[in-house]
Amino acid sequence: MKWKRHESYLEILPPKEFDFKECLVFLGRSSQEVLHQIKAGSVYKLLKIKDETILLKISGSSPSILIEFPIQFPSSNTYEEIAEYIWEWFDFDQDLNGFYQAASKDEMLQSLIAKYKGLRVIGIPDLFEALTWAIIGQQINLGFAYTLKKRFVEQFGESLTFEGDTYWLYPSYEKIAQIRVEELRGLQFTRRKAEYIIGVARAMANGKLTKASLLQQKEYQPIKKSLMAIRGVGAWTADYVMMKCLQIPDAFPIADAGLHQALKLQLGLKQKPAIEEINVIAANWENWRAYATFYLWRSLYESNK
DNA sequence: ATCCAGGAACTGT
DNA sequence: ACAGTTCATGGA
Numbered sequence: 001m002k003w004k005r006h007e008s009y010l011e012i013l014p015p016k017e018f019d020f021k022e023c024l025v026f027l028g029r030s031s032q033e034v035l036h037q038i039k040a041g042s043v044y045k046l047l048k049i050k051d052e053t054i055l056l057k058i059s060g061s062s063p064s065i066l067i068e069f070p071i072q073f074p075s076s077n078t079y080e081e082i083a084e085y086i087w088e089w090f091d092f093d094q095d096l097n098g099f100y101q102a103a104s105k106d107e108m109l110q111s112l113i114a115k116y117k118g119l120r121v122i123g124i125p126d127l128f129e130a131l132t133w134a135i136i137g138q139q140i141n142l143g144f145a146y147t148l149k150k151r152f153v154e155q156f157g158e159s160l161t162f163e164g165d166t167y168w169l170y171p172s173y174e175k176i177a178q179i180r181v182e183e184l185r186g187l188q189f190t191r192r193k194a195e196y197i198i199g200v201a202r203a204m205a206n207g208k209l210t211k212a213s214l215l216q217q218k219e220y221q222p223i224k225k226s227l228m229a230i231r232g233v234g235a236w237t238a239d240y241v242m243m244k245c246l247q248i249p250d251a252f253p254i255a256d257a258g259l260h261q262a263l264k265l266q267l268g269l270k271q272k273p274a275i276e277e278i279n280v281i282a283a284n285w286e287n288w289r290a291y292a293t294f295y296l297w298r299s300l301y302e303s304n305k
Numbered sequence: 306a307t308c309c310a311g312g313a314a315c316t317g318t
Numbered sequence: 319a320c321a322g323t324t325c326a327t328g329g330a
Binding site: 134135256 | 309310311312313314
């Protein structure tokens with residue numbers, strides 16, 4: 001991880017294969033997003049580290065990323081954790097040359113990379129957020145998923161208002177561990193989703209589920225198995241979390257409806273491909289299937305709202 | 306109206 | 319192990 005602390009800002013020095021503007025497109029994909037805002041090419045995001053709540057203004061200043069602090073500066077031992085969060089969020093540990101090389105054998109990926117070069121898997125470093133956001137999104141359209149997330153965040157998260165804009169933190173598992181199913185039903189969560197989400201919160205509050213213990217397992221299958229042992233987490237959610245939170249570049253949510261739609265459009269198919277066909281299509285994506293998926297998702301919001 | 310959404314658990318065989 | 323059903327709601 002490379003970063004420098006300056007007098008009034010923090011500078012992150014990303015790897016060469018990175019395009020801040022491409023990542024901004026992803027971050028701006030939903031007008032209903034509540035966990036960050038984009039204004040004049042900068043991303044504003046509230047972050048809580050230990051007991052410090054800090055507003056970040058994140059800007060691209062090629063080749064660096066600059067982090068400013070519109071409200072107040074963090075305490076000096078918090079800078080490193082902020083840099084770490086940003087590093088993880090933009091997945092800077094991956095060397096995308098591997099992906100670009102793997103894609104040289106695949107015409108479709110090559111064309112996506114030509115369009116979106118420098119796009120990285122924008123992650124969800126917080127395990128509770130990653131798991132519950134995935135659960136929220138199960139089997140509903142993305143627009144409604146964002147509606148539910150907004151209600152959830154605005155009901156149970158902390159917020160801070162600065163110069164007329166309100167910034168939100170995702171609800172903590174400590175808080176959600178204490179609520180009742182009915183409170184989520186009132187926000188139009190299904191009963192089952194409410195149970196899953198509260199269950200995840202309680203497992204984390206008990207210390208039975210942590211990001212560190214998942215990552216300790218190193219290998220793909222054991223991690224996936226541990227995730228799928230959680231009620232509400234099937235193969236799709238496990239792969240989604242491995243991709244977005246555990247930064248496993250080969251995680252592959254093969255049953256994903258968006259992936260199927262993107263493949264159909266990119267390959268000009270008459271209908272969406274079956275799982276067996278996707279395995280054939282993805283034969284050359286080895287080690288980079290999360291990136292292939294992410295670039296395919298990107299292709300779906302060419303003209304988004 | 307009917308089908309599908311960035312699925313998963315449950316039930317019956 | 320496998321297939322069919324249920325959950326619940328919004329959008330096209």
